[in-house]
Amino acid sequence: MNSANIKLAVHFFQQEKTLAHQKYLRFIQGLLMVFIIALSQSSDTVQSYLHENLQNLLGADVVITQQESLNNNQLQEIENIARALVVTQQVSSTLTHNGLWQRAQIKAVGDGYPLQGQLSIADSPQGDVQGVYSGPNIGEIWLDARLLVGLSVNVGEYLTLAEQSFLVAKVLVHEPDRLMEGHNVDMRAMINAADITKLGFPAEQVQYRYLITANKQQSTALIQWQKDNLPGAQLHHKQGAHPLALFWKRTENFIGLTSIILFFMAAIALEQLSQTQIHKEQYFSAICLSLGSSLKSCIQLSVVKWCLSFATLLPAVLVVSALFYGAVVIWLQATFVEITWQWNTWLAIKSVAAIAIILMIMQLPVWLSLKSSTVAQLVNPPKTDSNLLLTKISSVVVLCAIAFAYSDNGLLTAMVVSSIAVSICLMIIISWLSLTIGEKVSQRFSGLVPFTLFMMKQRLLAKSTQILGIGLCTFLLLFTLMLLKDLGNTMSAYQRQHDGNLLISQATQTQMLDIEQLASTENIEVRQVKPYLRAKLIKINDTPLDEFSQKPSDSLSTLGRAIRLHWSQDIPANNRIVEGSWWAENTENWQQISVEQEIMTDLGLNIGDRFTLFINQQAIDFTIVASHVYRSGGGSITFWLQMPTAAIDHIHAPIFNMASIELSQTQWPLLNQLWQKHPTLRMVSLKEMTERFDRILAMVTQVISGFSLLIIILASVVILASVQTLEDKEKKKNSIIMSFGFNKPTCLKLNIIEWLFTAAIAALGAISGTYLAGMMIYQSQFSIAYQPNFWWLLATLTLILALVTSFGIYASRKSLKTSIRQLLAEN
Numbered sequence: 001m002n003s004a005n006i007k008l009a010v011h012f013f014q015q016e017k018t019l020a021h022q023k024y025l026r027f028i029q030g031l032l033m034v035f036i037i038a039l040s041q042s043s044d045t046v047q048s049y050l051h052e053n054l055q056n057l058l059g060a061d062v063v064i065t066q067q068e069s070l071n072n073n074q075l076q077e078i079e080n081i082a083r084a085l086v087v088t089q090q091v092s093s094t095l096t097h098n099g100l101w102q103r104a105q106i107k108a109v110g111d112g113y114p115l116q117g118q119l120s121i122a123d124s125p126q127g128d129v130q131g132v133y134s135g136p137n138i139g140e141i142w143l144d145a146r147l148l149v150g151l152s153v154n155v156g157e158y159l160t161l162a163e164q165s166f167l168v169a170k171v172l173v174h175e176p177d178r179l180m181e182g183h184n185v186d187m188r189a190m191i192n193a194a195d196i197t198k199l200g201f202p203a204e205q206v207q208y209r210y211l212i213t214a215n216k217q218q219s220t221a222l223i224q225w226q227k228d229n230l231p232g233a234q235l236h237h238k239q240g241a242h243p244l245a246l247f248w249k250r251t252e253n254f255i256g257l258t259s260i261i262l263f264f265m266a267a268i269a270l271e272q273l274s275q276t277q278i279h280k281e282q283y284f285s286a287i288c289l290s291l292g293s294s295l296k297s298c299i300q301l302s303v304v305k306w307c308l309s310f311a312t313l314l315p316a317v318l319v320v321s322a323l324f325y326g327a328v329v330i331w332l333q334a335t336f337v338e339i340t341w342q343w344n345t346w347l348a349i350k351s352v353a354a355i356a357i358i359l360m361i362m363q364l365p366v367w368l369s370l371k372s373s374t375v376a377q378l379v380n381p382p383k384t385d386s387n388l389l390l391t392k393i394s395s396v397v398v399l400c401a402i403a404f405a406y407s408d409n410g411l412l413t414a415m416v417v418s419s420i421a422v423s424i425c426l427m428i429i430i431s432w433l434s435l436t437i438g439e440k441v442s443q444r445f446s447g448l449v450p451f452t453l454f455m456m457k458q459r460l461l462a463k464s465t466q467i468l469g470i471g472l473c474t475f476l477l478l479f480t481l482m483l484l485k486d487l488g489n490t491m492s493a494y495q496r497q498h499d500g501n502l503l504i505s506q507a508t509q510t511q512m513l514d515i516e517q518l519a520s521t522e523n524i525e526v527r528q529v530k531p532y533l534r535a536k537l538i539k540i541n542d543t544p545l546d547e548f549s550q551k552p553s554d555s556l557s558t559l560g561r562a563i564r565l566h567w568s569q570d571i572p573a574n575n576r577i578v579e580g581s582w583w584a585e586n587t588e589n590w591q592q593i594s595v596e597q598e599i600m601t602d603l604g605l606n607i608g609d610r611f612t613l614f615i616n617q618q619a620i621d622f623t624i625v626a627s628h629v630y631r632s633g634g635g636s637i638t639f640w641l642q643m644p645t646a647a648i649d650h651i652h653a654p655i656f657n658m659a660s661i662e663l664s665q666t667q668w669p670l671l672n673q674l675w676q677k678h679p680t681l682r683m684v685s686l687k688e689m690t691e692r693f694d695r696i697l698a699m700v701t702q703v704i705s706g707f708s709l710l711i712i713i714l715a716s717v718v719i720l721a722s723v724q725t726l727e728d729k730e731k732k733k734n735s736i737i738m739s740f741g742f743n744k745p746t747c748l749k750l751n752i753i754e755w756l757f758t759a760a761i762a763a764l765g766a767i768s769g770t771y772l773a774g775m776m777i778y779q780s781q782f783s784i785a786y787q788p789n790f791w792w793l794l795a796t797l798t799l800i801l802a803l804v805t806s807f808g809i810y811a812s813r814k815s816l817k818t819s820i821r822q823l824l825a826e827n
Contacts, residue, residue, distance in 0.1 A: 005297055009304035012284070017309065020724050021276045024717055026309060028266050028273075030317050031717075033355045035262060035710065037321035039255060040351045041344060042328045049339045058238060059177025060086075060115050060211035062222050066233035067534065067562065068617060069208050074229065081221050084213040086112040088177070089196055091206050092682060094675040095151060095189065097159040101675055102150040103682075104143075105186045106161070107175070109135035110193030115211040117176025124155055129173050138192045141166035144173075147187040162199040162679045166191065177211060202508055204534075204654035205680045231538045232614035234561070259406075260399055261472060263358075264424065265714035267395035268465045270362055272721040274391050278369045285373035299370050306363055310356060318348065358398050365390035423475060423769055424468065430765040431467040435460055438757075448746070452753040455733070459726065466722055467762045469715030470804055474766035478796060500527045500662035506682040512657045514678065522670060525662040528635045532564040533653045535641070538619065539612035540603070548603070555602040558640075564658070565613065566639035567647055573634030575642075580607040580626035583644045590647040593622035596640040597629045611641075616653035635660065716807065723811045730815035738818075747816055748809075755808030756801060763800040767793055 016022050062082070069087075070078070079085055089108040094101050111134075118131040125145040136142050141161070143153070148171065151159060158165045172190055196206070214222060219237050226235045285298035322343065329341050368390060439457040442450035456463050507515060512529070519526050537559040540548050545560055571582050579600070583592050593611060600606075611622045622643065630638050637658050648655075663670075674681055723730075734747045771788060 005301060006304060009301045010308060012301070013305045013308045016280075016305070017312075021273050021280075021721070022309070024269065024721050024724065025273055025277070026313050028269055028714070028717055029310065029359055030313055030320070031710065031713065032262065032266055032359070033313075033317045033352070034321045034324060035259065036355050037317070037348055037351045038324040038328060039259075040347055041321070041325045042332070044344050044347050045325075045329060045339065045342050046332065048342060058236065059117060059175070061214045062212040062219050062235065062237045063177070064210040064212070064222075064226060064230065064233050064235050065207065066230060067204065067207055069203075069206075070210065070230075077225065077229070078210065078212065078222070081225065082212045082214040082218055084112070084115060086110075086115045086211045087193075088113060088209045088211065089193065089206050090209065091196070091201050091680060092186070093161060093201070093679040094681070095147070095159055095161050095679070096672060096676055097151040097153045097157075099669075099672065100151050101672060102147055102187055104147055104189045106196075107188070107190045108193045108196035109190060113211075114176045115213060119172075119176065120174035121170040122173055123170065125149075125171055127171070136169060136190055136192050138194050139167060140169040140192065142170045142172040142190045143168055144188040145171055147189060150187065160676065161191075162201070163676055164195075164199055166195075177209070199679075201680055202510075202654070204508070204656075205506075227544070231619065232536045232562075232617070260402055262710055262714060263399055263402055264395075265469055265472065265711060265718060267362065267398070268469060269714065269718045269721045271391050271395070272465060272718065272725045274366060275725050277366050281366055281370060282373050285370050286375055289373060290375045295371065295373065298373060299367055302367055302370060306360075310359070314352065321348075358401070361394050361398055361401075362391075364394050423472065426769050426772070427468045427471040427475075427762075427765045428464055430471075430768060431464045431761050432460065434757075434761045434764070435463060448750055448753055452750050452757065455750075456754060456757060463758060466719050466758055467765065469711075469718035470759065470762035470800065471765040471769075473711040473715050474762060474796065474800060475769045478766055478770040478792075500525065500660045501686040502661050502663055502683055503686070504657070504659040504661070504681070504683050506680075507657045507659065507678075509655055509657070511674075511678045511681050512659065515659065515661075515674065518670065518674065519661065522667060524667060524670075527660040527662060528637050529657055529659040530566060530637050530639075531655055531657050532566045532639065533615055533651065533655060534562045535565040535613040535615045536560070536562050537611055538614045539610075540605070541610050542612070555599045559599070563641065564639055564656075565615070566642045567645050568642055569645045571628070572638070572642075574631050574636070574638055575628040575634075576631045577626050578629050580624070582626050587644055587646060590644050590650055591620070591622050592625045592644055594626040594628050594642045595624050596638075597627045599640055600624075600627045613641075615651055618651070618653075620651065719804075719808060720811050723808075723815070727815055730812065731818040734815060735818045744816060751809055751812055751816065752805060755805040755812075758808065759801045759804035760797075762804065763797045766800075767796065 017026070064078075075085070087110070091106050091108075092103065093106045094103055113135055114133065118133055119135065120129050120131055121142060122129050125148060141159070143151075148154070148168070153159050153168055155168050155171060157168050159168060160166075172188055175188070175190070212222065223235060223237065226233055281302055285295075285302075288298050288301070289295065325343075326341050329339060332339050435453065435457050438453045442453050504515065516526065516529075518524065538545055545556065549556060569585060571577060577594075578597050580594075582594065583589070595605065595611075605624060607624055607627070609624045611624065613620050613622060628642070637660065671683065674683075734744075737747055737750070738744070774788060
């Protein structure tokens with residue numbers, strides 16, 4: 001391409017960039033670029049933070065964690081491989097003080113701790129922080145600041161743990177091995193290792209951590225040793241991934257998948273703009289051809305103009321992306337306190353290249369349309385139907401590419417994409433039916449409303465895109481702000497009805513006997529009691545779990561830790577079989593297992609596959625014979641894995657229980673007696689569970705509200721793009737109306753009625769989608785009908801009608817600036 005053509009492309013780019021359709025096009029491109037760049041930078045910052053966190057807060061080069069303590073031979077083997085070894089013990093317990101109680105993680109440390117780094121303590125919550133290299137003395141306990149406040153205890157006072165008194169000697173500020181707690185926000189306490197034996201905690205409830213100093217070669221040897229000798233243990237090392245790295249990668253992928261909505265909205269707007277763009281580009285090419293230019297030069301001019309538009313947009317995009325990325329970092333600091341803004345230039349370049357390819361694919365139909373340009377088009381403009389088909393195909397290609405790029409799990413991708421597709425189809429069907437039926441019914445009548453419906457039906461595609469944009473963002477906001485809130489309230493009521501107001505998540509057999517005795521004495525209602533064993537999945541079909549799949553998976557992540565394994569002779573009342581068959585009564589074949597359907601689908605399992613479970617230092621093989629799902633009406637306590645009752649006779653392992661009970665207001669103080677006698681008993685109230693759900697809901701609301709803001713912006717662009725595309729036709733329509741003796745106020749009334757109908761249909765679609773989603777969730781989870789808050793729905797309808805109508809009238813204001821004289825001039 002010669003320099004003259006480049007100069008010509010620059011000249012026409014400078015002229016065209018002020019056109020309305022070019023402004024909308026650049027805005028859409030910029031918005032998508034900001035989203036992708038900010039998302040990739042935020043994800044990279046989180047991963048970098050986690051990697052640095054791993055190096056500084058692991059507290060050792062290698063950490064091995066398991067429920068049972070190592071025997072002397074195993075300890076000796078580790079010491080032969082590594083340089084140094086320190087043992088800590090963890091137990092979840094309840095501390096009491098003057099009638100107050102608080103749940104906390106108790107860590108027992110001895111000589112040699114901390115292995116790497118230092119402990120930070122203070123004499124008071126507001127006191128100066130000092131670093132030390134040893135833990136508490138015998139008889140002392142260090143509490144974190146939250147625990148001091150929760151128990152209303154001061155440094156120098158005594159508190160009770162397992163009916164033993166401890167002196168609160170220091171405020172625990174920082175532990176160098178805090179990384180292993182992950183996202184655990186439990187309150188923290190530390191005691192001397194010599195004290196933990198006096199407290200008499202059940203051995204099966206104490207977790208052991210072995211902090212090891214080792215170089216890279218020794219770490220590799222320890223990893224192999226753990227696989228061979230401790231398959232049920234968890235191992236983390238500084239050369240590996242952070243325990244939370246997989247979780248945050250999964251979060252990024254989920255957000256990336258949901259961005260399909262953004263790109264779909266952008267595709268709608270671009271399709272509207274492409275009609276104007278193709279017409280103008282073909283017309284310009286026809287002029288160039290008439291002046292002797294080649295078709296190749298015309299295409300090159302169009303490509304160079306697009307590249308110039310992209311390049312000049314880039315500086316502003318990078319600045320806005322950096323600001324949005326900074327806002328995300330500030331928001332993440334609530335979770336990662338020390339996370340900082342760290343711009344990755346190379347990643348930004350890759351992100352820009354990726355979005356450039358995506359936008360070029362979306363622009364491709366415009367360039368391909370130039371191949372059919374001829375001089376004859378100056379007097380006989382062609383139809384753009386085939387070019388619009390290419391636009392749709394390119395949009396589908398882009399959406400599929402995004403789904404593939406962010407897909408790490410077939411089930412998750414299918415669920416997200418299908419839910420988006422169903423929402424879109426529902427909006428399209430509602431808009432088509434509403435306009436078609438409205439136009440048919442009003443045919444026999446005269447007036448402004450029937451005429452408006454008739455004109456809207458003639459522009460069904462353009463109106464459907466407007467309705468779709470408005471409806472999707474409204475649906476997202478309604479789903480988050482109304483449905484999830486209703487769901488939280490219903491879950492609380494359902495649990496109160498079936499599970500009571502206190503859930504016991506872990507109780508030993510001895511603890512459960514005392515609970516039942518207390519319930520009998522105090523007339524406390526016990527709703528459910530279900531026993532379980534602790535088990536860890538180590539192999540699937542003889543393949544080690546860490547080699548089974550390299551993709552992020554919630555199921556694999558959970559199964560890699562100790563989970564609850566339940567047994568039952570019959571199908572539990574709150575389960576139903578969806579695949580395979582339950583074992584026969586009194587069966588002697590005890591190595592059978594039923595797996596929750598979500599796990600089966602997520603991991604791609606089939607009936608007949610084998611699980612190797614590690615239970616109390618035993619590796620036991622089970623064959624999958626059934627798949628079950630949760631069924632409402634029989635309580636909320638359910639399990640992922642279940643086996644025949646006969647298995648208990650062959651497996652020797654500690655037995656735990658889950659239970660739910662109903663306490664009256666006067667019976668809550670009785671919990672103090674239980675916790676003083678059994679501090680490791682794990683119980684959580686319905687109120688606390690509701691508060692946790694509300695906190696999660698608040699976080700989800702923030703994320704979706706921010707996401708919805710982008711969709712609202714794109715929906716506004718869709719409206720503007722469709723109005724701009726149809727502006728000439730609207731002017732001609734208004735001129736024709738005025739030629740029949742009507743005035744401009746009549747045209748304005750028609751415009752208001754049209755936008756009222758558009759807003760009403762979009763609101764109807766959003767409300768219907770929310771109601772259908774609520775109905776399906778409520779029916780599947782609670783077997784009850786969903787009853788939405790009609791005040792919310794009425795407020796939503798009113799707000800949408802007001803906002804969309806006002807914005808639509810503002811966007812269409814130019815189409816009202818016409819006259820009969822302009823109509824005569826055009827003809």
